[in-house]
Structures are given as C-alpha cells and as structure tokens.
Amino acid sequence: MDPRTHTVLIEIAAALLATEGPQALSTRRIAAEAGTSTMAVYTYFGGMSGLVREVVHEGFQRLERHLTAVRSTSDPVADMALLGRAYRMNALANPHLYSVMFGGASLSGFSLTDDDRQHGRYTLTSVVECVAKCVAAGRFADADVAHVAHQMWIATHGLVTLELGGYLAAPLDGEALFEPQLVALMVGAGDRPDAATRSVRSSRRRIERELSPQAG
Amino acid sequence: MDPRTHTVLIEIAAALLATEGPQALSTRRIAAEAGTSTMAVYTYFGGMSGLVREVVHEGFQRLERHLTAVRSTSDPVADMALLGRAYRMNALANPHLYSVMFGGASLSGFSLTDDDRQHGRYTLTSVVECVAKCVAAGRFADADVAHVAHQMWIATHGLVTLELGGYLAAPLDGEALFEPQLVALMVGAGDRPDAATRSVRSSRRRIERELSPQAG
DNA sequence: ATTGTTGCATAACGGCGATATGTTTAGCAC
DNA sequence: GTGCTAAACATATCGCCGTTATGCAACAAT
Incomplete structure (x- = not known):
C-alpha cells in the first residue's frame, strides 16, 4: 500500500x-x-465510486476551509455576506465538483451516502454561528437560528446552482442578484433594510480591498 | 416516419x-x-442526447402547465405561495427529471443548449406576473420586479435541490422550511411580517382543502 | 417495372466499469 | 541466505454502453 x-x-x-x-x-x-x-x-x-467519494470529501473539506477562513469583522451581518461570498466563489471556482457534491450529478452510478451528506451539513455550522451573532447583536429578530441559517444556505445554494446551470443570464446574472438576495433575506430575518444594505455593501468593499493587492 | x-x-x-x-x-x-x-x-x-432533450422539453412544459394551473385568489401574496408550492410539488413528484432540467445531471454527455435553458426561463413569467400583482396591491415594495421574482425562484429552487439531494433532514426538512423561507423573502420584498405569514398559511389551507376530496 | 428513399433490424466498433487471472514484489519467520 | 504469504499491480476478459455501418424490406415517384 x-x-x-x-x-x-x-x-x-x-x-x-x-x-x-x-x-x-x-x-x-x-x-x-x-x-x-x-x-x-x-x-x-x-471502484470508481469510492474514488469519487474521496474527491467529494476533499471538496467538502475545501469548502469548510474557505468558510472558516472568513475573518469576522465588527459587523456580524457583513460577516454573513462574506460567508455567502466565500461559498459562492468556492462553488464557481469548482463548478463540476460542486455539482457532484450537491447536485447529485449521477456519474456512472455514483451516489452519496448519508455519511457523505453529513459532511455537507457541516457547511451549516459556520452559518449558524454567524446567525447567532447577528441575533446577539440585535440585528436579526430572535427567531429560530437554525431556520434562518438554512434560509441563507438554501438561497445561496439556489443562486449558485442556477448560475452554474446557465439559467441566470446577463444582465440579471448571479453577480447582480447576489447582494439584493442577501439583503432581502436579512430583512426577512429582522434586520432593517438600510442597515442590511450597508452591511452587504461594506462586505463587498472589503473583498475588493483584499483582492486588489493580489491583482496589482 | x-x-x-x-x-x-x-x-x-x-x-x-x-x-x-x-x-x-x-x-x-x-x-x-x-x-x-x-x-x-x-x-x-x-442520438440519446436528442431524446433526452425532448424529455426535458416535456418536463419544462409540464412545469409550466403546473404553474399556470394555479388559480389566482384575491390575495396576490398567497398566490405567490401557491406558485412556490406548485413548483416544489412538481419537482418532488419528478425528482430525476428536475435534476436533468436544472441540475445539469450529466448523463452520458448530455448537456443543455441555450435554447433549452430559454424554456426553463419561461418558468419565471408566472412569477414575474405574480410579483407585479403584489406590488400593484401595495403588498410588496415598488422595487425591481425581476429581481424579486428571481429571488423567489432562486430560493425555491435551492430548497428543492437540497431537498432532493437529501441535505434537508427531519426535523428541519423541506416541508418545515418552505413556509418560513417564503415569509422571509416576502418580508424582504416589503410585505409586513404578520401579513405575509397569514397569506402563506392561507395558501397552505387552500391546498389542503383542495386535496382532501381527492384523498377521501 | 425500376429507381431512390425511408425505416428499421443486425452486426460491429471503441470505450466504459468491473472481475478473473496471472505475475511481480515486499515483508517476514527461520 | 531460503521459503512462504500476502499485497500490489498487469493483463485479459466480460457485459454493457453510445454510435456507426451495412443490409434489407416497404414504399413513392417516374
């Protein structure tokens, strides 16, 4: 061996x-x-399924690393937007892998087991913690944290999969839809519209600031 | 022939x-x-791809029929919930077909063309009209109708795909997440929380009422 | 009646996952 | 060292796949 x-x-x-x-x-x-x-x-x-399974586990670990690498700021709502960005960017950077992980892209009889999916659900832990911070900071209503976290995940996953499938065409592509989608969910979670908008925009500026030195 | x-x-x-x-x-x-x-x-x-393509087109037509079959009530926000239900039920009733239509389930080299995807985007027309009604009725804020319609679609699609993938396990399964997800988005679109909740619940009661004669 | 075209059966080709069957190598007791 | 065992790997094969080539019967047009 x-x-x-x-x-x-x-x-x-x-x-x-x-x-x-x-x-x-x-x-x-x-x-x-x-x-x-x-x-x-x-x-x-x-067999082939076992190898694909290992690749999928690798993908889950990479996703988890990307999410935990998100540094938290003083604004938990902005942190949520940063989490969403990290999630979306990771998926867009590895579209085929993401499809196999979550899309059930049936490749030659491969299918995930419940154990595999359990890895995928760990994705949520970062989101749950972030939602809890938002509630603690008084930005989100004191509703069911798991529910809100799921809503964030579901919406981001839906955006990403439709984007990968080519269903979000310009001018209303994924990039143009990402921020309003997040703002709507945050408002739905209890945040004030203007505050949510500011938080999401600040998260975008933060990303742009961090990326610009690499581009230059 | x-x-x-x-x-x-x-x-x-x-x-x-x-x-x-x-x-x-x-x-x-x-x-x-x-x-x-x-x-x-x-x-x-x-070839096989052409046949699959026809099946997918059939699936889009069936989805469109399901959505247009939704009778509008006096409450456009409840109509939106009914649309979401019809979308979700159609997907859950035909999981494999839905995966091929939107999940890009790469089966033996089949891939959708831009023409195919255009059929999928027609899904949105029912939603766009419904959002427009909600705005006209003063229930949704007068924001970009296309944006809001996309948000509804994205969230429902995300819920359905995660549900089909087995990532939403009890007790927080798709059924338990569907209504709060819709309410959150509607509130994000400008509706009042209590009004949105009432509308979504009334849509569920309406569905249950329509289904009960069939069950008996 | 002949010719050409269409619709489909049959057979074959290359590629796939998987398995069976060698063959080679590595570790280890003695 | 020798001999034995088990693992790693190569080769060949099986059955299935999409696809293509070929053949053939039915039919249309002339």
Whole structure:
C-alpha cells in the first residue's frame, strides 16, 4: 500500500473533474495519467465510486476551509455576506465538483451516502454561528437560528446552482442578484433594510480591498 | 416516419427516467421496451442526447402547465405561495427529471443548449406576473420586479435541490422550511411580517382543502 | 417495372466499469 | 541466505454502453 499512489489518484481525479468535467473521469484515463493500471483504483478505493467519494470529501473539506477562513469583522451581518461570498466563489471556482457534491450529478452510478451528506451539513455550522451573532447583536429578530441559517444556505445554494446551470443570464446574472438576495433575506430575518444594505455593501468593499493587492 | 413511435419513445424514456433514474436511460433498454431497435432513437432524435432533450422539453412544459394551473385568489401574496408550492410539488413528484432540467445531471454527455435553458426561463413569467400583482396591491415594495421574482425562484429552487439531494433532514426538512423561507423573502420584498405569514398559511389551507376530496 | 428513399433490424466498433487471472514484489519467520 | 504469504499491480476478459455501418424490406415517384 503506497500512500503516495493513493493521494496521486485522488489528485488526478480531482484535476480531471475540475478541468474536463465528470465524463472525463474513467478508471482507464486516471490509471493512464497516474502511470499505473486500472486495478489501482480498485485496490485503493474499491471502484470508481469510492474514488469519487474521496474527491467529494476533499471538496467538502475545501469548502469548510474557505468558510472558516472568513475573518469576522465588527459587523456580524457583513460577516454573513462574506460567508455567502466565500461559498459562492468556492462553488464557481469548482463548478463540476460542486455539482457532484450537491447536485447529485449521477456519474456512472455514483451516489452519496448519508455519511457523505453529513459532511455537507457541516457547511451549516459556520452559518449558524454567524446567525447567532447577528441575533446577539440585535440585528436579526430572535427567531429560530437554525431556520434562518438554512434560509441563507438554501438561497445561496439556489443562486449558485442556477448560475452554474446557465439559467441566470446577463444582465440579471448571479453577480447582480447576489447582494439584493442577501439583503432581502436579512430583512426577512429582522434586520432593517438600510442597515442590511450597508452591511452587504461594506462586505463587498472589503473583498475588493483584499483582492486588489493580489491583482496589482 | 411514424409519429406514434416518436411519442412512444419519449414517453418510455420519461417513464424510465422517472421510475429508475438516469442510469436506466439507454438506447437498448428504450428500444426493447418500445419493441423496436436502437436505430429508432437515431432516426427520430439523432442520438440519446436528442431524446433526452425532448424529455426535458416535456418536463419544462409540464412545469409550466403546473404553474399556470394555479388559480389566482384575491390575495396576490398567497398566490405567490401557491406558485412556490406548485413548483416544489412538481419537482418532488419528478425528482430525476428536475435534476436533468436544472441540475445539469450529466448523463452520458448530455448537456443543455441555450435554447433549452430559454424554456426553463419561461418558468419565471408566472412569477414575474405574480410579483407585479403584489406590488400593484401595495403588498410588496415598488422595487425591481425581476429581481424579486428571481429571488423567489432562486430560493425555491435551492430548497428543492437540497431537498432532493437529501441535505434537508427531519426535523428541519423541506416541508418545515418552505413556509418560513417564503415569509422571509416576502418580508424582504416589503410585505409586513404578520401579513405575509397569514397569506402563506392561507395558501397552505387552500391546498389542503383542495386535496382532501381527492384523498377521501 | 425500376429507381431512390425511408425505416428499421443486425452486426460491429471503441470505450466504459468491473472481475478473473496471472505475475511481480515486499515483508517476514527461520 | 531460503521459503512462504500476502499485497500490489498487469493483463485479459466480460457485459454493457453510445454510435456507426451495412443490409434489407416497404414504399413513392417516374
């Protein structure tokens, strides 16, 4: 059992999924790129499904890392917007992976187990904590925190999947819809419209400020 | 060119997709069930993708029929909730079809064209009209109607896809999240919380009333 | 009647996931 | 060192897939 081959196979599969999409994932192709035979996929992962499962777990971990990497500011509502941005950007950066993770993109009989989905639900913990902060700060109404967190997740997921599916065309594309969508939900959660708008806009400015040094 | 064979193939494909999922869709299986050969799929649809495309178009039409079949009441906000219910119920009744339509469930290299997606966007026309009514009735703020309609669509789509993916588990399943999600968005659109809650609840009672004679 | 076209059956091709069957290698008791 | 065992991997094969090529019967037009 060579742990290097194990990781190499996952990385190659992830790269193939990212660059050429689900239909590029085949045992023969992966084995060829790894310089081994198709049997490696079976000895290490029990088959194609097992390998895809590992790639999906990797995707969940990456998503979780992106979300926990969001630094909290003094404005919890702005933090929520930052969380949404991080979530959306991660999905847009890895569209095929996101589809397999949440879209149930049925690739050659692969399907997630309840265990896999449990990883996906951890996505919510960051959001729940943020909603709790918003409530504690008096910005959101003292409603069911889990409900509100789910609403944020659902809306962002819906936006992302429709965007990935090509259903949000310019001029009303995902970018133009993201902020008003968040503001509407925040107002629905009890925040004042002007305050929510300010928080969301400030989160955008913060992102732009952080990205500009990298672009320059 | 037998138009009956044409329709029979589509119906069989749709039935297979509905009952056994995407992986049951194969030219050989469909041809066997239709009592013909695999060539029929190619003479009529040019290949598997063409057949799937017809099934998807059928799905869009069925969705549109479900949405336009929603009778408008005296309360446009309740109408919006009824629209959302019809959308969700249609998706839950045809989960595999919905995945192919919007989830980009990559089955054997099939992918939607911009023309296909245009059909999907017609989904919005019912919603846009309903939002316009809500604004006209003074229930929603006089904001961008297209934005609000998109928000409704996005949220309902997000709820449905997460539900289909198995990510909304009891006790916070799709059923428990549907109404608060709608209320939050309606409040975000400018409606008063108590009024929105009443409208959504009345829409649920209306549905229950209409379904009870069928159940008995 | 002949010709061309259409509709579909049959067979074949390349590629897929998966399995069966070697073959080679690694670890280890002695 | 030798011999044994088990794992890692290669090769070949099976059944299924979408697709294409080929053949053939029915029919239309001339």
